[in-house]
Amino acid sequence: MVTAALGRRPVLDRDRVLARDRALARAREAACAVVDPELPMLTLADLGVLRDVAVDDDGGVVVAITPTYSGCPAMATMRDDLVRELEAAGFADARVRVVLEPAWTTDWITPAGRAALAAAGISPPGAAPRRSGPVPLQLVPARRAVRCPRCGSGDAVVGSEFGSTPCKALYRCLTCLEPFEHVKEI
Numbered sequence: 001m002v003t004a005a006l007g008r009r010p011v012l013d014r015d016r017v018l019a020r021d022r023a024l025a026r027a028r029e030a031a032c033a034v035v036d037p038e039l040p041m042l043t044l045a046d047l048g049v050l051r052d053v054a055v056d057d058d059g060g061v062v063v064a065i066t067p068t069y070s071g072c073p074a075m076a077t078m079r080d081d082l083v084r085e086l087e088a089a090g091f092a093d094a095r096v097r098v099v100l101e102p103a104w105t106t107d108w109i110t111p112a113g114r115a116a117l118a119a120a121g122i123s124p125p126g127a128a129p130r131r132s133g134p135v136p137l138q139l140v141p142a143r144r145a146v147r148c149p150r151c152g153s154g155d156a157v158v159g160s161e162f163g164s165t166p167c168k169a170l171y172r173c174l175t176c177l178e179p180f181e182h183v184k185e186i
């Protein structure tokens with residue numbers, strides 16, 4: 001009977017949608033747990049690098065990420081870590097897609113990520129410079145409004161434009177005299 005066939009179809013569809021939703025939630029949870037190799041107090045979600053997690057009809061997971069900057073040595077590690085975490089969550093052939101547009105900016109670091117940086121003694125980036133068109137090359141160090149993550153003083157001097165990683169600059173607080181790293185605005 002036609003009515004019976006029509007009556008059954010929505011149930012099957014609903015089961016399939018529910019199964020996919022559950023798979024997507026599991027895949028998201030796994031992908032969101034992956035941390036940045038250079039700033040391990042931040043997940044890739046906190047960093048704003050994780051752009052999308054999708055599950056296709058065959059249950060395959062596709063994760064989209066945007067590199068922090070081209071040539072960032074951590075990118076290959078991020079990709080491997082994502083694939084490994086998803087494998088552990090039961091997604092055998094997860095794929096990682098790299099999205100280059102729009103370009104990542106430190107403005108994408110979430111408020112939770114900024115709090116995690118500060119809690120780890122690293123000064124979070126301020127507002128990133130707005131850019132459109134060609135980027136002017138500066139040969140003098142950038143001036144930044146930096147606040148000491150230990151004592152909150154805004155009185156700090158740059159010691160080196162490069163900290164333990166190229167994305168951080170090394171500062172010294174003139175109030176508590178402690179050195180600290182600052183994530184550079186890009």
Ligand SMILES: [Zn+2]
Nearest residue numbers: 148151173176
């Ligand atoms: Zn200080």
